[in-house]
Amino acid sequence: MRKRVLVTGGAGFIGSHLCEKLLADGDDVLCVDNFFTGTKDNIARLLDNPHFELMRHDVTFPLYVEVDEIYNLACPAAPIHYQYDPVQTTKTSVHGAINMLGLAKRVKAKILQASTSEVYGDPKVHPQREDYWGHVNPIGRRACYDEGKRCAETLFFDYHRQHQLRIKVARIFNTYGPCMHPNDGRVVSNFIVQALAGEPLTIYGDGAQTRSFCYVDDLVDALVRLMATPERFTGPVNLGNPAEFTILELAQKVLALTGSASRLDYQPLPQDDPLQRKPDIALATRHLLWQPRVALDEGLKRTVAYFRAASRAAPSLRVAAYA
Numbered sequence: 001m002r003k004r005v006l007v008t009g010g011a012g013f014i015g016s017h018l019c020e021k022l023l024a025d026g027d028d029v030l031c032v033d034n035f036f037t038g039t040k041d042n043i044a045r046l047l048d049n050p051h052f053e054l055m056r057h058d059v060t061f062p063l064y065v066e067v068d069e070i071y072n073l074a075c076p077a078a079p080i081h082y083q084y085d086p087v088q089t090t091k092t093s094v095h096g097a098i099n100m101l102g103l104a105k106r107v108k109a110k111i112l113q114a115s116t117s118e119v120y121g122d123p124k125v126h127p128q129r130e131d132y133w134g135h136v137n138p139i140g141r142r143a144c145y146d147e148g149k150r151c152a153e154t155l156f157f158d159y160h161r162q163h164q165l166r167i168k169v170a171r172i173f174n175t176y177g178p179c180m181h182p183n184d185g186r187v188v189s190n191f192i193v194q195a196l197a198g199e200p201l202t203i204y205g206d207g208a209q210t211r212s213f214c215y216v217d218d219l220v221d222a223l224v225r226l227m228a229t230p231e232r233f234t235g236p237v238n239l240g241n242p243a244e245f246t247i248l249e250l251a252q253k254v255l256a257l258t259g260s261a262s263r264l265d266y267q268p269l270p271q272d273d274p275l276q277r278k279p280d281i282a283l284a285t286r287h288l289l290w291q292p293r294v295a296l297d298e299g300l301k302r303t304v305a306y307f308r309a310a311s312r313a314a315p316s317l318r319v320a321a322y323a
């Protein structure tokens with residue numbers, strides 16, 4: 001029997017890779033998306049598969065379908081996207097969670113929430129473990145996303161306690177790879193697109209702030225493993241790559257891989273931008289028997305190849321990315 005799996009936000013960056021992996025594993029996949037940041041191009045390669053179904057739907061409205069498992073990924077993830085309509089961002093996280101949890105309750109499905117390292121805010125503890133409660137500014141410009149995701153986690157655990165729902169909560173750290181939005185302002189895609197266009201690479205602050213970058217295949221592998229864990233394991237569990245790099249190191253790697261002569265353009269650090277972000281993945285290693293395998297150089301190579309091909313297919317990508 002094939003499992004019927006719903007992926008909300010399935011036409012987005014991570015969602016499209018997840019749909020592909022689930023199909024490869026032999027599942028029936030229903031991809032639900034309102035195409036706010038996702039695109040049909042991301043899932044074009046899946047449309048001919050008879051086990052793949054696409055539905056345009058906004059998760060802030062109830063959904064009635066029969067499924068066995070739900071991956072709830074619907075939510076813009078990049079600051080320029082989630083700050084574009086902050087009220088809608090909170091609604092997507094909170095109403096979206098309520099609607100998907102309601103669906104899971106009705107059809108007795110197992111449900112996984114794509115939460116985020118942003119629930120830790122600007123952390124005072126490094127690396128962040130799951131028992132750290134975070135340091136979030138509740139009224140800042142990032143709050144619509146951070147607090148929306150925190151509230152979604154609360155809802156997941158209340159549905160679990162109150163209605164015995166089978167839940168899994170993944171706290172995803174910076175993930176990158178092919179199908180990232182080319183002009184979403186996220187550092188990996190920004191640097192690659194700028195380098196390929198020969199434009200200056202924008203560095204916020206002095207570039208000494210660190211980030212950890214997880215390649216999308218590793219992340220998707222972890223999500224599927226998490227869904228398959230025994231019922232008593234709910235998370236929250238950190239998923240990311242703990243290898244830490246400064247933004248400046250990342251810029252240098254991108255310049256080397258693209259062969260670009262772009263210069264570095266230093267800009268002021270945005271408000272509430274964390275100075276360090278690094279997951280402690282001991283829990284994931286223990287419960288999922290998982291560790292990221294794709295090193296940054298290799299992942300960047302594959303991502304550069306994707307953006308190189310994309311910019312050849314759509315030369316306007318350059319202008320949009322730099323604007």
Ligand SMILES: NC(=O)c1ccc[n+]([C@@H]2O[C@H](COP(=O)([O-])OP(=O)(O)OC[C@H]3O[C@@H](n4cnc5c(N)ncnc54)[C@H](O)[C@@H]3O)[C@@H](O)[C@H]2O)c1
Nearest residue numbers: 009011012013014034036037038058059074075077172175
């Ligand atoms: N990429 C990362 O580094 C990262 C890090 C932490 C958490 N996450 C989480 O993972 C999930 C996927 O992120 P991503 O990087 O693929 O982002 P993305 O923007 O590429 O994907 C989000 C998808 O959700 C869809 N969507 C947005 N609002 C919707 C709504 N109301 N109804 C239906 N669909 C809607 C978008 O159209 C898009 O396809 C998000 O929930 C995000 O918060 C991502």
